[in-house]
Amino acid sequence: MHFTDTYLPRRDGVVTSLRTLRAAQAAAGHDVHCVVPAHGDQEDEPGLLRLPALACGVADLRLARWALCARGTREQLVADLAGYRPDVVHVHTPGPAGLLGVLLAARLGVPLVQTYHTDLHAYADAYRVPGWALRLLLRLYAGRLGVPAALAGGRAAVLSEGNRLLLGEARAVVVPTRAVLDRVALPVSPARMALIPTGVGERPASRAEAGAFRTGHGIGPKDPVVLFVGRVNREKGVDLLVPAFARVLAASPKARLVLVGAVYERRWLARLLRAAGPGVADRVVLTGQQPPHVVAAAYAAADVFAFPSRTDTQALVLQEAALAGLPAVLADPSLHRYGTLDGNALLADPDPVSFGDAVLKLLTDRRAARRLGAAARACAAGHTPQRYAEAMHAVYAAAQALDECPQVAPTPRRWNPATPVGTTRAATGG
Template sequence: MHFTDTYLPRRDGVVTSLRTLHAAQLAAGHDSLLVVPRHREQRTEPGLLRLPALACGVADLRLARWPMNTRGVRERLVAELAAHRPEVVHAHTPGPAGLLGVLVARRTGAALVQTYHTDLHAYADAYKVPRWALRLLLRVYAGRLGEPRPLPGCRTATLTAGNRLLLGDAGAVVVPTRAVLDRVELPVPAERIVLAPTGVAPRAATPAEAMAFRTGYGIGPSDPLVLFVGRVNREKGVDLLIAAFARILDRLPSARLVLIGAVYERRWLNRLLRSVGPAAAARIVCAGQQPPQVVAQAYAAADVFAFPSRTDTQALVLQEAALAGLAAVLADPSLHRHGVLAGSTVLAEPEPDSFADAVLGLLRDRRAAHRLGAAARAAAAAHCPQRYADTVLGVYHEAVRRRSRVSPLEAVAGG
């Protein structure tokens, strides 16, 4: 049973990773159930268990509301899920659904596997989450798990305590790249941490489709095109990218920038566009969230992929761009060094002039960009979806083996 706090119609790296794994498991003949927050636009699909959920007001997330229910209702929900008798519970996120997964694992004695997809410390900083709010969530989590109420602490200590609550029972904690371990000290033994990058399958787009993408947004066939794919949000470094693009235009006036991804803070984005002036803003296309085939066309149409985020733990869009042969510029040294592309990107300082110089270097030297794109493609191709699924299956077997060494009484108690 997989537990996630983010799912379709929302698109992000967690959803992509989860659906890749779920599809591979079903194809291999395993039973695989997804426990997700309910959304009115979700389509019915095999193995989908939907939880009543509420919009939380941040990035279109919908959070399962079960922690707010009465004790009796909560107990019935856990019992209903436990009746599926999972051998493995895999929690992919740290929200209410992930917390529910921990409870189901405790109730059934199933092996618990966690994936640490999200840099919680970076997100808390980006959204300026108040310390009191983090402490309140920590108390709620401790209460639902029947753990002692944690002592007050600073923001970092509070987040670490939350990780300890969620990860403490885990037989294995999957991290998508070494970049996670560069940023966060996970409160689990090192032997239980497993590196398992999500594999991405290439999506082909023809030259005609690439040209149609350009034409559809009024981009000329020879206009140098810089592409960003991801949430157009503050934690993704979009402010850095827009400021850098204004500097690019000073030296390459024909350049265009396309931003593909959901926009959740429209006023914030409009302020950024106003800050660079109307001439620069007119060269920027905000395409919104697009279906996968349109994104593939954008990769084929672009000249450089710009990824200014410093909060991502894997950035699957980097692999997607690489599989299209697109050279990328990053601002995150950990992701550059330890990401799946293993240095086959250009690293810039996280300030506008440096980032602009790096992008311009690739736009002006097409041979260098082609060589870098080819190296990135080779690195990304080594991490296919099947390799990811096989690695995670091995993680499950090891977690079950570890769990089997625990006595049945301890397993039911979560201990």
């Protein structure tokens, strides 16, 4: 039974990772259920269990409101979910739905597995979440779990305490890349942690589909295209990308910047485009959030993939772009070093001059761009959905083999084929 606070119709890396895993598990014959916040535009899916939810006003997120209900209602919800008799509870996010998964695993005494997808500290900073709000949330979480919590300290301390509450009882904590550990110290013994990148399936697009994408967005057949895929928000580094593109435009006036993804702060983006200088906004294409087949056409239509984010823990879009043979420019040294492309991308400093020059290098040296794209594709091709599911099942099996959930971090045996975070790539062949 999976628990997530983000799901369709919202699209993000957590949703992609979870749906990839669910599909592989279902194909292998497992009985899979997924507990999600309800949304009016959600389509029916086998095994989808919806929780009544409220919009929180941030990036189209909806938060399950079970934790605010009366005690009797909460207990009935837990009893209803317990009726499905899950063998493993897998929590993917730290919101109310994730909290419910932690509570259910504790009540049933079944293994709890967590995936730490999101850099909470970076997101709290980007959205300027006040410390008092985080402390209030922490108090609520501790109350629902029936455990004490340390409420003193600033934003970072409160987030770390929240991680302790949610991750402390997990028999296994999965991180998608080692970049996670460069950003935050997780309160988990290394013996309980496993490194498992999400596998991404290839979605090929034909030349005709790529041409139709260009035509549909007013892009000429020979216009150089710089592509970004993701939420068009401040935490994704768009405030670096736009001025960097202004530098690209000065040297390549026909270039276009295509931003594929939901826009939640339109006034902020409009100010950013105005500040970049005259003519920049006219060369920027905003497509909004798109279904996978349109995103695949965008990859096929582009020349360079720009990924300016310094908050991502894995960036599945990098793998998607690589599978399309698209060379990428990054601004995050940890993701460049430890990510699934094994360094097969250009690394730029997080400033507009450096990032813009790196993009220009790939636009002008097409032979180098093709070589880099081919190397990235070869790396991404090794991370398949099937391998991802097999590695996760190895973690589930190891978690089930433990006699009981640890109260204090123990030192259980390590597991394979999932890679313990202390193990090098060379040692595992991964």
